Amino acid sequence: MFNIPKKDAITFVLFAIVVLTMPIWLAPLGASYPGLLQKFAIYALLAVGYNILFGLTGYLSFGHAAFLGVGSYAAVWSFKLLSMNPVLALVFAIFFSGLFALAIGFISLRRSGIYFSILTLAFAQMSYKLAYSVLSPITHGENGLQLTLQDPRAIDMMFIERGSSLPTSSLFGIPMNGYAGFYFCAVILLIGFFIAQKITSSPFGMMLKGIKSNEDRMNYTGFNTKPYMLTAFVISGIYAGVAGGLLSITDPLAGAERMQWTASGELVLMTILGGVGTLVGPVIGAWIIKYFENIFSAFNESVLHNFFAFLPDNFESIVVLISSKFVGEGWHLTLGLMFVLVVVFLPGGIMEGVRRISARFSNRKDPSKGEEVIDPENLPKPDLKKGE
Amino acid sequence: MVKASNNTVLHVADVHKTFGGLHALADVDLAIEEGKTHAIIGPNGAGKSTLLNVIVGKLAPTRGTVVLDGEVLTGKSPHEINQMGVARVFQTPEIFPDLSVFDNVMAPAFAKRDGSFKINIFNSLQSEKDIAQEAEEIIVDFGLEPMINTHAGALSRGHKRRLELAMCLIQKPRILLLDEPTAGMSRHDTNTTIDLLKKIKSTGMTKIIIEHDMHVVFSLADKVSVLAQGRIIAEGSPDEIRANPKVKEAYLGESSE
Ligand SMILES: Nc1ncnc2c1ncn2[C@@H]1O[C@H](COP(=O)(O)OP(=O)(O)OP(=O)(O)O)[C@@H](O)[C@H]1O
Ligand SMILES: [Mg+2]
Numbered sequence: 204m205f206n207i208p209k210k211d212a213i214t215f216v217l218f219a220i221v222v223l224t225m226p227i228w229l230a231p232l233g234a235s236y237p238g239l240l241q242k243f244a245i246y247a248l249l250a251v252g253y254n255i256l257f258g259l260t261g262y263l264s265f266g267h268a269a270f271l272g273v274g275s276y277a278a279v280w281s282f283k284l285l286s287m288n289p290v291l292a293l294v295f296a297i298f299f300s301g302l303f304a305l306a307i308g309f310i311s312l313r314r315s316g317i318y319f320s321i322l323t324l325a326f327a328q329m330s331y332k333l334a335y336s337v338l339s340p341i342t343h344g345e346n347g348l349q350l351t352l353q354d355p356r357a358i359d360m361m362f363i364e365r366g367s368s369l370p371t372s373s374l375f376g377i378p379m380n381g382y383a384g385f386y387f388c389a390v391i392l393l394i395g396f397f398i399a400q401k402i403t404s405s406p407f408g409m410m411l412k413g414i415k416s417n418e419d420r421m422n423y424t425g426f427n428t429k430p431y432m433l434t435a436f437v438i439s440g441i442y443a444g445v446a447g448g449l450l451s452i453t454d455p456l457a458g459a460e461r462m463q464w465t466a467s468g469e470l471v472l473m474t475i476l477g478g479v480g481t482l483v484g485p486v487i488g489a490w491i492i493k494y495f496e497n498i499f500s501a502f503n504e505s506v507l508h509n510f511f512a513f514l515p516d517n518f519e520s521i522v523v524l525i526s527s528k529f530v531g532e533g534w535h536l537t538l539g540l541m542f543v544l545v546v547v548f549l550p551g552g553i554m555e556g557v558r559r560i561s562a563r564f565s566n567r568k569d570p571s572k573g574e575e576v577i578d579p580e581n582l583p584k585p586d587l588k589k590g591e
Numbered sequence: 592m593v594k595a596s597n598n599t600v601l602h603v604a605d606v607h608k609t610f611g612g613l614h615a616l617a618d619v620d621l622a623i624e625e626g627k628t629h630a631i632i633g634p635n636g637a638g639k640s641t642l643l644n645v646i647v648g649k650l651a652p653t654r655g656t657v658v659l660d661g662e663v664l665t666g667k668s669p670h671e672i673n674q675m676g677v678a679r680v681f682q683t684p685e686i687f688p689d690l691s692v693f694d695n696v697m698a699p700a701f702a703k704r705d706g707s708f709k710i711n712i713f714n715s716l717q718s719e720k721d722i723a724q725e726a727e728e729i730i731v732d733f734g735l736e737p738m739i740n741t742h743a744g745a746l747s748r749g750h751k752r753r754l755e756l757a758m759c760l761i762q763k764p765r766i767l768l769l770d771e772p773t774a775g776m777s778r779h780d781t782n783t784t785i786d787l788l789k790k791i792k793s794t795g796m797t798k799i800i801i802e803h804d805m806h807v808v809f810s811l812a813d814k815v816s817v818l819a820q821g822r823i824i825a826e827g828s829p830d831e832i833r834a835n836p837k838v839k840e841a842y843l844g845e846s847s848e
């Protein structure tokens with residue numbers, strides 16, 4: 204069950220090292236604070252899970268924000284009703300997001316292509332709107348769902364006295380905020396990554412890739428593609444639910460804005476930017492977008508002045524003036540340009556760039572380039588009168 | 592109406608298919624016999640591919656049924672029909688262009704072994720030794736091993752066709768349907784394919800082959816049905832068909848021979 208191909212094992216170890224040392228290598232980039240580190244781990248997990256659907260099967264869902272939202276609410280409810288234990292909260296998140304994904308997937312997967320995407324979008328927007336209206340007893344609408352001192356917390360109350368301040372989620376007495384919170388998320392990310400690796404290298408993963416490549420052929424080959432798709436959809440929905448749960452574990456406040464379609468859109472961007480269908484690509488995409496959103500957007504002119512201080516004064520102000528349009532409020536512009544450049548020049552995302560560079564260095568022949576394609580589609584039919 | 596005899600594997604019974612006002616198939620009745628290669632010939636647009644589409648469940652017939660070994664196929668979905676033992680090579684190759692040649696051949700082997708749906712996550716592809724070996728053997732047999740790790744989409748048309756045939760044969764189907772397996776091939780590739788099909792024939796596999804190339808038909812077929820405008824206008828041994836004046840007129844043309 205834990206055996207994976209050697210290449211995958213190496214990838215996993217390297218990935219684990221990169222993730223666990225994030226507090227160190229993100230420090231020079233100005234991003235090594237717990238709140239952001241947690242987001243890096245959580246959104247990476249979200250992207251890894253999304254890729255199981257979009258990357259392997261090619262089905263583009265615009266509704267994964269809904270599962271993220273369901274996971275967050277489920278986790279906070281588990282805190283309120285039962286216990287501040289983060290593992291229990293994740294079990295809640297998995298159960299409810301899985302159930303939700305099963306229902307939405309069952310209906311959405313009756314269609315494919317653009318219609319599937321639209322159906323998922325419709326369901327997600329519906330959930331988002333309902334969270335503000337009809338469902339506000341569960342979601343607490345615009346205020347967001349948060350902990351209160353009066354929460355029952357039935358399991359916790361059997362062991363401890365009710366405190367005078369709001370509790371935090373904790374595991375073995377370690378509070379799940381700060382760096383501990385990050386490491387908790389990081390471990391879950393590594394587990395999620397490992398499972399994604401197993402899926403990708405398994406026969407099941409191959410079937411999903413087969414669906415992406417030629418769904419009709421899958422049917423004529425004897426596969427019932429519907430349950431395969433539904434399974435992939437639910438797995439990927441559960442990843443989103445777990446990510447949502449982790450958001451609540453590190454910060455027990457769930458709001459409906461997490462379910463907005465822009466959140467799903469961002470997820471699509473992450474995956475495409477990093478590299479659809481690769482394991483590491485979506486993670487890189489998630490990190491880049493979260494970095495831009497949190498760090499780049501905080502750059503202001505004085506930061507730029509410091510940065511370009513080595514330039515002559517007049518020149519410096521021009522450079523700062525121009526570059527200031529790309530940071531701070533303008534970070535979307537930089538991200539947008541970057542996205543355009545990647546999609547135009549590296550359709551396989553950043554991972555394709557990495558592959559090209561490493562191919563150039565290793566100097567080996569690209570195995571994906573087969574022989575030249577001769578397509579005699581337009582050749583005339585052989586002469587009918589050739590009967591011996 | 593053709594009566595299905597004891598050694599009939601596939602019985603196409605009185606099948607009609609209309610597209611709007613067009614009768615693509617009318618009163619089509621065929622009995623495909625065990626171990627035989629049954630050729631279906633006919634001019635362009637005669638309804639040959641439509642007939643195969645009805646058999647594999649891609650199209651529902653307007654009327655009539657298709658029966659395989661006494662079980663009705665009509666109304667079943669393509670994956671169920673495949674699981675019952677029907678494999679098909681398409682007129683334009685249907686393969687998995689983004690998967691390697693190896694994976695292309697492994698996938699049908701999994702469908703054969705595990706059925707139409709199985710969540711097999713705990714094994715890696717590499718640990719599926721039996722299936723990998725089976726796939727490798729057939730790839731070597733088909734002369735595809737130099738490109739075993741190539742993406743199938745990058746293969747030449749001829750290789751794609753051969754790959755698709757390998758994908759069907761690894762399932763050891765009850766009946767193999769071939770839609771113009773040599774169309775667009777060079778004479779050399781055609782001959783290679785004929786040899787391959789002869790080899791398959793010697794295993795006793797039941798086949799339906801649609802072919803325009805009379806050389807192929809007459810060197811492989813045990814029985815020939817001629818389809819024209821959706822109707823079977825003649826049926827018999829290759830020699831009978833060659834001598835049939837109706838066929839000459841409708842299909843081979845008067846200048847034949
Ligand atoms: N799905 C469809 N919808 C509408 N018309 C169709 C459809 N499929 C086939 N036809 C029509 O039915 C007739 C028979 O087509 P079919 O493809 O079966 O011919 P064929 O004998 O295979 O010809 P070819 O030798 O060109 O492959 C043609 O007139 C075709 O246009
Ligand atoms: Mg045809």
